[in-house]
Structures are given as structure tokens and as C-alpha cells.
Amino acid sequence: MTAYAVRDSATMLRRNLLHLRRYPGLSLFPLLMPVVFLLLFVYVFGGTLGNGLEAGGGRDAYVDFVTPGMLLFAVAGAAQIVAISVAMDMTQGIVARFKTMRIWRPSVLAGHVLGNLVLTAVSLAVVIAAALAIGYGPSAGPLEWLAVVGLLLLVAVALTWLSVALGLVAKSVETASNMPMFLFLLPFLGSGFVPTDSMPGGLRWFADNQPFTPITDTLRSLLAGQHIGSAGIWAFAWCLVITAGSFLWAAHLYNRRPAR
Amino acid sequence: MTPCAHRATFPERPDRMSTTPIQDPIGKTRTAASSSSAAITAVDLRKSFDDNVVLDGLELTVEEGSVFAMLGPNGSGKTTTVNILATLLNADAGEVRVAGHDVAREADAVRDAIGLTGQFSAVDDLLSGRENLRLMADLHHFAASDAEGRIAELLDRFELADAADRTVSTYSGGMRRRLDLAMTLIGDPEIIFLDEPTAGLDPRSRFTMWEIVRGLVSDGTTVFLTTQYLEEADQLADRVAILDGGRLVAQGAPAELKARVPGGHIGLTFADRGAYDAAAAVLDAPARDEDSLALQLPTDGNVATVRQVLRELDEAGVEVGSLSIHTPDLDDVFLALTGRPATSEPEPEEVSR
Numbered sequence: 001m002t003a004y005a006v007r008d009s010a011t012m013l014r015r016n017l018l019h020l021r022r023y024p025g026l027s028l029f030p031l032l033m034p035v036v037f038l039l040l041f042v043y044v045f046g047g048t049l050g051n052g053l054e055a056g057g058g059r060d061a062y063v064d065f066v067t068p069g070m071l072l073f074a075v076a077g078a079a080q081i082v083a084i085s086v087a088m089d090m091t092q093g094i095v096a097r098f099k100t101m102r103i104w105r106p107s108v109l110a111g112h113v114l115g116n117l118v119l120t121a122v123s124l125a126v127v128i129a130a131a132l133a134i135g136y137g138p139s140a141g142p143l144e145w146l147a148v149v150g151l152l153l154l155v156a157v158a159l160t161w162l163s164v165a166l167g168l169v170a171k172s173v174e175t176a177s178n179m180p181m182f183l184f185l186l187p188f189l190g191s192g193f194v195p196t197d198s199m200p201g202g203l204r205w206f207a208d209n210q211p212f213t214p215i216t217d218t219l220r221s222l223l224a225g226q227h228i229g230s231a232g233i234w235a236f237a238w239c240l241v242i243t244a245g246s247f248l249w250a251a252h253l254y255n256r257r258p259a260r
Numbered sequence: 261m262t263p264c265a266h267r268a269t270f271p272e273r274p275d276r277m278s279t280t281p282i283q284d285p286i287g288k289t290r291t292a293a294s295s296s297s298a299a300i301t302a303v304d305l306r307k308s309f310d311d312n313v314v315l316d317g318l319e320l321t322v323e324e325g326s327v328f329a330m331l332g333p334n335g336s337g338k339t340t341t342v343n344i345l346a347t348l349l350n351a352d353a354g355e356v357r358v359a360g361h362d363v364a365r366e367a368d369a370v371r372d373a374i375g376l377t378g379q380f381s382a383v384d385d386l387l388s389g390r391e392n393l394r395l396m397a398d399l400h401h402f403a404a405s406d407a408e409g410r411i412a413e414l415l416d417r418f419e420l421a422d423a424a425d426r427t428v429s430t431y432s433g434g435m436r437r438r439l440d441l442a443m444t445l446i447g448d449p450e451i452i453f454l455d456e457p458t459a460g461l462d463p464r465s466r467f468t469m470w471e472i473v474r475g476l477v478s479d480g481t482t483v484f485l486t487t488q489y490l491e492e493a494d495q496l497a498d499r500v501a502i503l504d505g506g507r508l509v510a511q512g513a514p515a516e517l518k519a520r521v522p523g524g525h526i527g528l529t530f531a532d533r534g535a536y537d538a539a540a541a542v543l544d545a546p547a548r549d550e551d552s553l554a555l556q557l558p559t560d561g562n563v564a565t566v567r568q569v570l571r572e573l574d575e576a577g578v579e580v581g582s583l584s585i586h587t588p589d590l591d592d593v594f595l596a597l598t599g600r601p602a603t604s605e606p607e608p609e610e611v612s613r
Contacts, residue, residue: 004401011398015384022386022427093382097443100346102371103399 008104012111013118019085020119027119030081034074034127041066041193042134049194060135067131067138068219069192072212074127075152076183078120079159086112086167087176109254113160120156139225148222154239155215159183161246168253191216211238298357299324299451299482300345305354307340314340316506318354322499327473327483329493332503333598338486339379341503342455345484346376359450375449379456381436382443383428389415389439390424393446400447414442418472434465441472452476454485458492470495490594504598519562521596526569527584528555535578542576543569559585 020027041049042063050062086109089095098108128136140148163180170176189203190196190212196204207213214234221228300322307315314337322328332338343349345358347367356363359373376382384392393414397407415421418438428436437457444452454473458466473496476483487493493500494514501511510517518524528545529552530536536553539545547556559565566585573580 007401008399011395015387015395018391019386092384093378093380093440094384096343096348096378096380097376097382098399099348100371100374100376101399101447102368 002104005104005107008107009110009114012107013114014111016085016111016115017118020115026081026084030074030078030119030123031126033077034070034123035130037073038066038070038127038130039134041070052194052198054195063131063134063136064138064224065220066193067127067136068223069187069190069216070127070131071124071152071219072155072192072216073184073187074123075120075156075159076180076187078116078123079156079163080177080180080183081119081163082112082116082160083163083167083170083176083180084173085116086164087170087173090168091173105255106251109164109250112164113157116160116163117153117156120152120160124152138223140223141225144222144225148219151215151218151222151235151239154236154243158239158242158246161243161250165246165250165253168250186210186212187216191220211235211242214238297324298322299326299359300328300484301355301357302341302345303355305341305344305356306352307337307344307349308352313506315344315351315354318503318507320501320508320511322482322484324482325477325480326498327477327485327496329497329500330484330486330503331488331490331493331500331594332486336503337506338503339455342376342378342453342484342486346374346453347371348376373450374453375444375447375451376453377437377440377444377455377457378453379459381440383436383439385429386427388425388427389420389431389435392428392439392443396443396446410446414446418442419468432465434461434468437461437465437469438472441469445476449481451482451484454483456486456488458487458489466492502594502597510593510597517593521592524559525586526557526559526566527582527586528557528569528573529553529581530555531579531581535581538576538578539573539580542572542578553581 042059046059046062046066050056050058050060050065053061053065055061089108089112095108099105163183166179167176170179187193190207190210192212196207196213199207211234214231215238217231218228218235221231298321300320302318302320305315305318305320306313318337318341320328320330330338330341340349344351344356345363347363347370350364358370361369361373363370384395387395390411393411394407397411402410412421415424418441420435420439420442423431423435428439431439441454441457457473458469461469470492473483473485483496485492485496497514499511500514500517501508502517503509510520512520525547528539528543530539531553533553536550536555539555540548543555543557545555545557548554549556557569566583570580570583
């Protein structure tokens with residue numbers, strides 16, 4: 001039933017947007033959390049951390065440094081929500097009903113992904129507005145901004161599909177809410193909040209080679225109007241690999257029929 | 261089958277089918293009379309979860325336009341059967357055809373023909389009743405203009421019009437179940453699966469559901485229902501199948517099944533003591549009540565038995581005050597065929613997902 005792929009996905013998107021609106025307990029968290037962390041990092045840690053940057057510069061310099069990391073933190077936070085909503089959905093009889101209908105089968109999951117992308121976009125807009133309000137000064141031109149939006153979209157798609165798969169593999173909603181926790185931690189264990197060369201040996205190696213670091217570096221360069229170098233290719237490749245792997249995993253989990 | 265206690269008294273045991281009309285005056289004769297093609301067939305259906313054999317060579321046939329009720333104790337595999345028939349679960353072995361299509365190889369064609377109202381309500385709690393129905397209409401790819409009319413009609417028919425714009429989380433159990441069924445019906449399925457449709461409902465809501473199901477059948481829809489309520493099967497079904505140990509241990513019209521177990525009796529009362537004594541002398545009645553001048557004789561309720569009792573009384577010149585026939589209910593059937601009384605608890609271990 002691929003003929004109805006677009007229509008069925010749009011129907012499911014509408015359902016998921018209604019869920020986000022009617023269940024603010026879940027959807028407000030990714031909207032508020034990144035702003036709270038932004039303020040925390042800039043005003044509590046920022047004075048000291050900014051002085052530790054290569055060029056120094058205190059709090060003002062740290063706002064510019066941390067904002068790209070905070071954008072990824074927001075994407076990861078929103079992605080985490082989808083694991084919970086997918087896991088909750090799978091415990092409901094209505095998904096069994098969807099599976100007995102002749103619809104485009106992946107539309108249930110597509111609705112979750114698309115709905116979460118809308119949530120992510122709102123969350124990112126809030127973070128950027130907050131950052132600008134406290135003195136963030138990006139020097140990116142229109143083309144760079146377009147690239148920033150494109151890259152954030154790719155990252156959001158990748159992390160959302162990963163989180164959908166985690167929500168499907170979880171045996172309970174509680175497990176589903178814990179599993180994507182590492183997505184929260186990864187931006188910290190990379191170049192998002194401090195330069196990786198300030199970390200001890202083993203941790204630094206991990207930080208330099210995990211996906212969030214090239215993605216953070218690419219965003220930071222784009223927003224600062226600088227050359228992105230090889231980090232851009234790595235960022236792009238990581239997004240594709242995570243998206244493809246997670247999509248296949250999620251589709252497999254959803255389609256297995258002995259769902260009991 | 262358990263040997264019947266009355267055989268010694270009434271050795272004559274004519275063909276069971278000839279007695280059906282008197283046992284079942286309501287006239288559920290559609291199944292017996294029609295020879296239409298099968299809506300559902302399952303041959304040698306098998307399913308195990310790990311080491312737990314749930315279905316062990318199940319065979320069943322459901323005629324088009326009939327109501328088929330599957331009765332079984334907890335964990336007997338009713339929900340598993342429904343899930344396989346509704347393409348939610350793969351069988352380990354066996355051949356299953358629904359609406360003329362193989363459930364494993366032609367799942368989409370089967371899905372086009374069926375509707376499922378599962379044991380756990382398949383409604384979206386965060387949407388209103390109307391939004392739930394619109395969701396279904398969209399997934400059935402209705403044109404927007406057709407959808408609104410159909411939605412309004414279903415809301416009316418299921419008495420949900422007043423609550424249409426409230427979120428479903430505020431609905432009562434009966435309302436949820438009605439919405440659930442309305443969502444199943446919006447696509448006009450040929451075959452409807454109802455997995456314990458009235459479990460947990462109050463008597464009034466249950467009665468409403470029964471009326472709805474009867475309405476479906478008059479439209480020609482085939483209904484496959486599972487239930488723990490024997491009365492429900494009796495009320496609704498043309499054919500009842502009893503599932504035990506992963507197979508059907510008996511099936512037939514409710515009246516046929518009831519006729520297969522002991523427990524029925526003929527009740528006779530007499531106008532005066534003389535008639536009572538005369539009758540007691542002629543008939544070998546094990547249950548006597550001298551105070552109310554009543555006798556009880558075991559019977560499977562067939563006409564010949566009744567006729568013989570009356571003939572014996574006639575020959576002895578005894579005037580009968582009143583005669584009643586009590587046929588056994590499905591509770592008796594259940595106990596006799598499975599060795600266990602029927603339970604009315606839900607099956608928590610079988611979750612539709």
C-alpha cells in the first residue's frame with residue numbers, strides 16, 4: 001500500500017501532533033530543558049569555562065562556544081521523548097488495530113518521527129531565541145544558516161529514528177524512558193561544552209571519535225562563518241549511518257508479528 | 261460424552277436434529293439451513309510460545325453471515341486465535357483463510373475485509389470520539405465529504421453524539437467499547453472479530469452491545485466473537501465452539517451443545533394428590549416434591565421423550581396440571597466438556613499488541 005504512503009503518514013502526523021498538544025507533561029520537557037541548561041551553563045559555569053577557552057574571553061566567549069552544543073542537546077532531548085511515546089503507543093490496542101488495517105505500514109512510525117521533528121524545530125527555535133537574547137552573536141551568512149538548518153534536520157532525523165527503535169525494543173515505558181539517556185550524555189562527552197583537548201587521554205580519544213563531536217564542530221564552524229573542513233563529511237556520514245541503521249532496526253521490530 | 265442418566269428410563273433416542281425446533285423456538289436456523297461459502301477456515305492450526313503449546317491443531321469453519329462464538333477457559337488460546345485470524349500473529353503451522361485469502365501470504369487482502377475490536381480497547385485516549393472516527397476514515401482513504409456524513413451517522417447510531425468532542429479518556433467503559441466498535445465498522449468490513457466484546461461492562465451496556473451485534477448480522481456481516489460469558493454465546497451465536505487444550509472440543513448450535521449434556525428435566529405438576537400419586541407410580545421420577553405435587557424427570561429435552569412421558573401418563577389415566585421443560589444451559593456444557601466450570605475472569609496473559 002505504498003500508494004498511500006504520503007496520505008497515511010500525514011494522517012498519523014496529525015494524530016501525533018494532537019498527542020503533543022494534549023500531553024504537555026511530555027512535550028514541555030524538551031522545550032524547557034535546553035533553555036534551563038543554556039542559562040545554567042552560561043551564567044553558572046560560563047565565566048570560568050570561557051576563561052579556559054584557547055582564546056579566553058570569559059562568559060561572552062562561552063555563549064558563542066556552547067550554543068552549538070546546546071542545539072544538539074535540544075535535538076537529543078526531543079528525540080528522547082519519541083522513545084517514550086512510541087513505547088506507550090505499542091502498549092495500546094489502537095496499534096493492533098492499525099496493524100489489521102490496509103494502510104502503509106510504516107506510517108505509524110513515520111507519524112511519530114514527523115511529529116517529533118516538529119517538536120524539535122520548536123525546541124531549536126526556543127534555544128536560538130534564548131541564546132540570542134543573552135548575547136549570542138553568530139556570524140553565519142544565509143548560506144551557512146541554510147546548512148545549519150539542513151544539518152540539524154539530518155541529526156534530528158537520525159536521533160529520532162534511533163529513539164523510535166529504542167522505544168520499540170523496550171519492554172516497558174519505563175525502560176523506554178531510560179534507554180535514550182545516553183543521547184543526553186553524549187553531547188557532554190564531546191566538544192559541545194568544553195574543548196576535547198582539556199580531557200584526559202582515554203576520554204579525549206572517545207570524545208574526538210564519537211559522532212556528536214564532528215557534528216558539533218561543523219555546526220560551530222558554520223555558525224561562526226568559518227571553514228568546516230573534514231568534520232562536515234564526518235558529520236554527514238554519521239547522520240546517514242545512524243538513520244539507515246535505526247530505520248531498518250525500527251522497521252524490523254515493528255513488523256515482527258509475534259508481538260506479545 | 262457422558263452417559264445420560266435417563267437412558268434406562270427412556271431408551272428411545274431419536275436423531276438430535278429433528279428436535280431442534282422445539283428446543284430453540286427463537287429460530288437460529290440460518291447456519292443449519294444455509295450452505296453458503298465459508299468466511300473463515302482454519303485447518304490444523306498450531307501455535308506455541310516457547311514451550312507453551314497454545315493452539316494444537318485447531319480446525320474451524322465459519323459460515324458467511326453467521327455469528328460464531330468461541331468459548332474457552334482462561335489461557336485456552338482465544339485471543340491467540342483471533343490475533344492469527346486478524347493477521348496480527350503468524351501461526352507456526354496450519355492453513356488459515358479469511359474472506360477467501362490466505363492470512364500469511366495475502367495479509368493485505370485479508371486486512372481489506374476485516375475489522376477487529378480487541379480485548380483491550382483500541383481507541384486513542386488523547387483524541388475525541390469524533391477525532392478517533394476521523395482518524396479511521398482517513399486511514400480507510402475516504403473522501404472528506406463522505407467521511408463527515410459517515411462519522412455523524414456512526415456517532416448517532418452508537419449514542420455518542422453528545423460526547424463526540426470530549427477526549428476519550430473521559431468516556432465510560434461502555435462508551436469506549438461502543439466507540440471501539442464504531443471505529444471497526446466505519447470501513448464496512450465483511451468480517452468482524454470481537455475479542456471479549458462485553459468483558460467488564462455493566463449489564464445495561466452489555467445488552468446494548470448485544471443489540472448492536474444483532475444489528476450487524478442482519479446486515480450480512482460475519483461475526484467471530486470470543487467470550488467467557490456463556491449467556492452471551494447463547495444469545496448471539498449461530499454456532500458455538502468450545503476451545504480447550506488448544507483445540508475445539510465441541511461445536512454446534514447452542515441448542516445442539518446443550519442437548520449433549522445431562523442436566524435437563526421435564527417438570528410435571530398435578531392438580532391433586534391422587535393424580536400425583538398415580539403419576540409417581542407410573543413414572544420412575546427420581547425427584548419428587550409431595551408438598552407442591554411436582555415430579556421431575558431427567559431428559560435431553562427431545563420431543564420423543566416428552567411424548568413418551570405423556571403417553572405413559574395418558575395410558576394410566578392421569579391428568580397433568582402443567583408441564584415444563586428445562587434444558588441445560590451452556591454452563592452445564594462447559595463443565596461436562598472441559599471438566600472445569602467456566603470462569604469469568606479476563607485473560608491477562610494474552611495481550612493484543
